[in-house]
Amino acid sequence: MLIIGIAGGTGCGKTTVVNQIINELPNKEVGVISQDSYYNDLSYLSYEERSQINFDHPRAIDFELLGNHLNELKHGNPIHQPVYSFVNHNRTKDTILTHPRKVMIVEGILIMTNPQIREMFDIKIFVHADSDERLIRRLKRDINERGRDLDEVLERYQKTLKPMHNQFIEPTKEYADIIIPNNKYNTVAVDIVRSIINQKLA
Numbered sequence: 001m002l003i004i005g006i007a008g009g010t011g012c013g014k015t016t017v018v019n020q021i022i023n024e025l026p027n028k029e030v031g032v033i034s035q036d037s038y039y040n041d042l043s044y045l046s047y048e049e050r051s052q053i054n055f056d057h058p059r060a061i062d063f064e065l066l067g068n069h070l071n072e073l074k075h076g077n078p079i080h081q082p083v084y085s086f087v088n089h090n091r092t093k094d095t096i097l098t099h100p101r102k103v104m105i106v107e108g109i110l111i112m113t114n115p116q117i118r119e120m121f122d123i124k125i126f127v128h129a130d131s132d133e134r135l136i137r138r139l140k141r142d143i144n145e146r147g148r149d150l151d152e153v154l155e156r157y158q159k160t161l162k163p164m165h166n167q168f169i170e171p172t173k174e175y176a177d178i179i180i181p182n183n184k185y186n187t188v189a190v191d192i193v194r195s196i197i198n199q200k201l202a
């Protein structure tokens, strides 16, 4: 199994790049794991308490479960990937049965901050977009898709997103084998990653 880690700040375009990569690849051969599925289970907190959580700090992620799941997949076993609700700031009761594939892509803002998880990646990719571009995309996405309003996104950006990005996420760029510039759609970089995957599948 080839495991590809794709990191980068919120709004840099990780999900979009992953979708572009897997588009046109046989879906029985390539699987995706999202770090967002592994936010800690916060069911013991009220909605108000959950909304105060710093979701951009590595301790917000259940890396133990993510590591166990990646190991299971490596050993050929299926896993039950949790499903996360951004609207409720919590895991749902649902899971997705995820089967091992020849290539597994793991994407998320913090996946390269954890040494054990980082070591599991055969290829490490960092998607870069400038912070103003990321903020604009985040604003649009969170208002349209994640039930947030302008003030909420901007307050979170100033209080946690920006400092956490600088402290934890941006430094992981140094671990990357490939950095994808993504201020604009980057079809060349996507084609290169897809051809690496195709070599593995051949």
Ligand SMILES: Nc1ncnc2c1ncn2[C@@H]1O[C@H](COP(=O)(O)OP(=O)(O)O)[C@@H](O)[C@H]1O
Pocket: 008, 009, 010, 011, 012, 013, 014, 015, 016, 017, 137, 138, 141, 182, 183, 184, 185, 186
């Ligand atoms: N290169 C790009 N140019 C313009 N908009 C983009 C680009 N990549 C992604 N987007 C848009 O930005 C938003 C955030 O992208 P997404 O892939 O969800 O980022 P991430 O997963 O890194 O948080 C989405 O609405 C997406 O359509």
Ligand SMILES: O=c1ccn([C@@H]2O[C@H](COP(=O)(O)O)[C@@H](O)[C@H]2O)c(=O)[nH]1
Pocket: 009, 010, 011, 014, 015, 036, 039, 055, 056, 085, 086, 088, 089, 090, 108, 109, 161
């Ligand atoms: O309950 C939550 C959990 C996370 N977030 C924010 O999501 C982003 C990470 O997702 P991307 O798709 O990579 O942008 C992170 O910056 C958290 O602040 C949230 O808003 N609510």
